[in-house]
Amino acid sequence: MRREFWERVRDNTGGLPAHLDRSVMLADLSSHLSSPDPRWREDVALVLLSRWILRQGLQDTERRSLAQNAIEGLSAGLGRASDDSVFLRSYSTLVLCAIVERDLIHPFLRSVEYRRILSSALRLLDREKDLRGFVPGKGWAHTLAHLADLFDSLVKSPHLQDQDLQRILKSIAKRLLRPTSTVLGYGEPVRLAKAVITLLNREIVPIPYINSWIDSLSQSSKGRRWSEVDDNPGDVRARTNVTLFLSALVILTRVKGAHKSKARAAQFALKALRQISEGF
Structure with missing residues (x-):
């Protein structure tokens, strides 16, 4: 037709x-x-x-x-x-x-x-x-x-349920940490952060898991400190994507209100950002 x-x-x-x-x-x-x-x-x-x-x-x-x-x-x-x-x-x-x-x-x-x-x-x-x-x-x-x-x-x-939501979080982290040729500059980190905020609203993912998940973003996929990856362009772009995501997570958490899980996630995300860059 x-x-x-x-x-x-x-x-x-x-x-x-x-x-x-x-x-x-x-x-x-x-x-x-x-x-x-x-x-x-x-x-x-x-x-x-x-x-x-x-x-x-x-x-x-x-x-x-x-x-x-x-x-x-x-x-x-x-x-x-x-x-x-x-x-x-x-x-x-x-x-x-x-x-x-x-x-x-x-x-x-x-x-x-x-x-x-x-x-x-x-x-x-x-x-x-x-x-x-x-x-x-x-x-x-x-x-x-x-x-x-x-x-x-x-x-x-x-x-x-809880295990399903954890699979989503784990997969998002894995994707963000992967060395890449692309900086996600079209709002993707914000959209991913919004999905995580909605996920946290369920209040069924244990807070220790949320802490561990966000902490996994505070270093590269190879376990190196983000400050040590400047020799690898793919890791540098991954660092930028992680920074954009965590920044969006902190901002959206504060904009959309602070249930217990979201409030703690904002704290964990800010801590991770400070490990990535002293500017935070």
Whole structure:
């Protein structure tokens, strides 16, 4: 179907056209999540799929089918860098985010489905090599930011318990500590910090674990003090990413109020920042 048709649907009622086969419509829009054209991917496919997922109109079986397709999308081209396959991975993440947000209001997912989504998201966090933010002419890739948004939704669910939340924290730390060619300069550290704040709001992760987790960020992945990594550009960029993340964590904790876990996390994060740089 032509983009102009879907733009009219979006701009009019935004509802599901009654005269078309629903499975065909969902498949057609889903196929454009991989488009390098942001007018298709961002302005049409994502907008309409998210709207239909979140509102009345779709059956839960249809939402489940979209979730399964999106989970598969997280693995499409995984391991490649700087090609268009990143768009399907990144925007499948946002489809899953809409599905989880719908479930938080009108539950329909089972625990096993949550864990399938979580495992796929953690795999993407670990293995994604394309860390581009905005791609000229093609719009936002922004996979890490979109993953952070998915984690921000997932951690609200009672289906995820202490061990699940610890897996998320451990995976975020591992990603941030990894020597890298990319400084995360498109807001990714803030989005990740926001997800961690939401996670801490659950108040089920033991404070000693939070302390140990933040302390792990106070030195490089090789166990060297951050002040000793200036000879390694990849570690220097990782240090910058960790600093951005911990700074955002401290600021957001204070802005969003201080429950016990968040207050302690802010203290631990500030201590870690001071170990990274005396400027803090």
